[in-house]
Amino acid sequence: MTAPPQGVQTEQLGFPAGTIRYHRAGTSGPAVVLLHGGGIDNALLSWRHAIAPLAVDHRVYLPDLPRHGGSRNWYGKVGQRTLEEVLRWLLDAWGVERAVLIGASVGGSAATGFALRHPHRMRGLVLTGSEGLQHRVPGQLATFLKLRSRFYGTTAANVLGLHRGLSRRYLLDGVLNDPAGVVDHEQLVNEFHEELRGSASLFSDWHSEAVGRRAMRINHLPHLGGIRCPVMFVHGERDERVPVSVAHEAAAAVPGAMLRVLPEAGHWCHREKPNEFNAAVREFVNGTL
Secondary structure: OOOOOOOOEEEEEEEOOEEEEEEEEOOOOOEEEEEOOOOOOOHHHHHOOOHHHHHOOOEEEEEOOOOOOOOOOEOOOOOHHHHHHHHHHHHHHHOOOOEEEEEEOHHHHHHHHHHHHOHHHEEEEEEEOOOOOOOOOOOHHHHHHHHHOOOHHHHHHHHHOOOHHHHHHHHHHHOOOOHHHOOOHHHHHHHHHHHHHOOOOOOOHHHHHHEOOOOEOOOOHHHHHHOOOOEEEEEEOOOOOOOHHHHHHHHHHOOOOEEEEEOOOOOOHHHHOHHHHHHHHHHHHHHHO
């Protein structure tokens, strides 16, 4: 495991289906929970640079979601409902009644579903590059067929894991808009490659559950008006995984929602433009709580 930043504690919690590793920082203030994406991702890989700014005046929690990072051993499928239930278990175990959830990609879908199902546990919701907000995704049928292939996800992960340069190329092609502009680019490549080498597939169970042949089977967009807490979308202008138009449509569906578009940033705008992302999130969180 790549070492966490100074002042971050790493612990584990056991559940019937497996063990969750999580990181925490900050000793006082409202709770903020950071949820990473699916596939090749983990808590520190996504949120390394968001911890310190938030921990100044908040209690910050970052779980490795099931089958990611230090939470690899997990029994059963890890789809949308399981992610929501794991989040509920974690909040109960941490003694957190209400929290601001900050979700990236698949973590955004988990946070959105949780906000709709458990509104009394929400202080606020921040979504960045969030999945689960589209009727269709770019390359819908091709993605569906890849997910139905028995070997594609596993073979791709194995091949990409053979060489660090392939990990760099994957980041360039699908996650970052301009890797050269990332201050800790080499560390990011190392962390990504480490996670990739431990992953069984490029895809998560959520992707297999969510992507249908002609349309998405998980789509929170029609229900967003039912969210009862403050909401902010932070989105990369050059996000190729979840186009910025998705964030505009989703923000328009939530009364009073805020939208910040980060120029020249890709899908991982929170890692590519951490200063801009953290400033937007702190402004929202401090104005909400």
